[in-house]
Amino acid sequence: MAYNLDFSVVIDRLPELLIACAATIGLAIAGMALATVIGVLGVIARRSTIKPLRAAVIAFVEIIRNTPFLVQIFFVFFALPQIGLRLNPTATAIIALALNGGAYAIEIIRGGVDAIPKGQVEAGLALGLHKAQIFRHIILKPALRTVYPSLTSQFIMLTLTTSVCTSIAAFELTSVAQKIEADTFRSFEVYFSITLLYLVISGLMMGVFGLISRLSFNYPVK
Template identity: 65%
Template sequence: MNYKLDFTPVLDGLPSLLIACLGTFALALGGMVLAIIIGIGGVMLRDSRIAPVRWFIKSFVEVIRNTPFLVQIYFIYFALPLAGLRLDPTPTAIIALGINGGAYAIEIIRGGVQSIGKGQIEAGLALGLHKAQVFRLIVLKPALRAIFPSLTSQFVLLTLTTSIASAISAYELTSVAQQIETSSFRSFEVYGVVTVFYLVISWLMMRFFGMISTRYFSYPVK
C-alpha cells in the first residue's frame, strides 16, 4: 500500500467545513421545528371525528415511514416544479426533513399521549376546559416527559440525515466535503475528518437536549 496521507486540502478547506457545520445545524433546526409542528398537529388530527382527516394522517405516516428519505427530497425538489412549485435547495431540504421527522414524531408523541390516564383527561373536561386546552395543559407536557428520550434520539438522527440534502446541493457539511474531495481526490482524509465532525455534532446535540431534559423534565438524557 503506497497511499500517503495528506491532510493539506482538508486544512485548506477547514474554514469552509466549519461554516458548513452551521448550515447543517440550520437545516436540522428548521427540520426539527417543522417536525414538532407536524407531530403535534398530526396527533390532534389523528383522532378527528372526520374520517377523511383520520385517513389522511394515517396514510401520511405510513407513506413517509415506508419510503426512502432520498426519494422524498427528490420528489419535492424535482417533481413539484412540474406542478408549478419550485423551491431552492435549502428550503426544500428543511421541508423534506420536517415532513420526514414529523411522520415519526406523530407516532412518538401519540405513544406518549396514550400513556396519559383517561381519568386526567376526563377531569380536565369536567372542569370546563376545551379539548385543545386539555391537550396542551394536561396531556402534552407529561407526554413529552415520557417520550423525550425517544424524540431527542429521532432529532439527532434527523440531524445526521441532513447529509442526504447534499444530493440536491443544499449547503451543509457533506456537500462542502464533496467539493473539497472532488478538487483534491483525498477521499480518505476528507471523509475521515467529516466523520469526526458529525460525531462532534451528535455529541453537542445530545448535550443540548440533555440540558433541556434536566431543566424541564427532571432527568438527564443519557
C-alpha cells in the same frame, strides 16, 4: 505503492467545513422545528372524529416510513415546481426533512398521548377545563415528557440524514466534503474528517437536548 496520508488539505479548507457544519445544524434545527409542529398537528388530526382526516394522517405516516428519504427528497424537489412553487435547494431540503421527521414524530408523540390515563382527562373535564387546555396541560406536556428521549433520538437521526440533501445540491457538510475531495483527490482524509465533525455535531445536539430536558422537564436525558 504506499498511500501517504496528508491532512493538510483538510486543514487548509477547515473554514469551509466549519461553515458547512453550521449550515448542517441550521438545516437540522429548521427540520426539527417543523417536524415537531407536524407531529403535534398530526396527533390532533389522528385523534379527530373526521375519518378522512384520520385516514390522511395514517396514509402520510405509512408512506414516509416505508420509502427512502432519498426518494422523498427527490419527489419534493421535482414535485414543488409542478405546482408553481420554486424553492432553492436549501428550502426544499428543509421541507423534505420536516416531512420525514414529522411522520416519525406523529407516531412517537401519539404513543405518549395514548399512555395518558383517561382518568386525568376526565378530571380535567370535571374541573371545567376547555378541550384545548386539557390537551395542552394534561395530555400534550406529560406525553412530550414521556417520549422526549425517543423524540430527541429521532431528531439526532434527522441531523445525520441532512447528508442526503447533497443529492439536490443543498449546502451542507457532505456537499462541501465532496467538493473538497473532488479538488484534492484525498478521499480518506476528507471523509475521515467529516466523520469526526458529524460526531461532534451529534454530541452537541445531545448536549443541547439534555439541557432542554433539565430546564423543561426537570430530568436528564441519558
